[in-house]
Every structure is written in structure tokens, then in C-alpha cells.
Amino acid sequence: MSLAEDTDGLSFSQGRIIVVIVTRLNGERFALNPDLVQRIDSVPDTILTLVDGTKYIVRESMAEVIELINEQRAGIIARAQNLVPDVEYVQPDLTLVTPIAEEDK
8 A cells, every 4th residue: 555545544654554534624635643633622623733733623523533543553552562573582590689697798
């Protein structure tokens, strides 16, 4: 899939969900980095406020936007759990250290 190809509001790059796709009131769709969303208001239009203060009014409901963001983040967590480290982890040999008695000091 190409970067611009989207399915159900999610955008993919080499199989990885990197942004969510939302729709402006005029019907124009755009990609949004969900990590930049500070708040979502529904008054009655859905307003996305980003961390830099930028506001977007979108057609999707608050619940739909939250679901898109949750799906994007769940995809990241699922991929992280499937990562296989390149090197084999070796458990270090650990031993208990006994305290030195006062008379041995």
C-alpha cells in the first residue's frame, strides 16, 4: 500500500498505521497525526484541537475519532509485541550480597 492509501480512516505505510484519516466539513479528507491531538470537542460539530492550538472541524463524531485513534495506537502496541530482538538476551548471573557484620569491619 502507498502512504496515501487509506482504509476505514486509517492510513498505512508498508503495513504500519501512521496517521488517521478524517474529513473536513467540506468533504476534503486529510491525514492527522493522532499524537498531536490535545482535545476533542463536540459542540455539535466535532472540533479537534492540536497541541499547538490548531483547530480542525471534522465530519466524524467524537466517538469515531476516538475509535480511530485507539485503533492506531492498538496497532502500534500489537506490532511492538511482535518484535523479535536481533540479539539473544542472556540473563546475567546474579548473586546475593551478604552484609558485612559490624565486627568484621
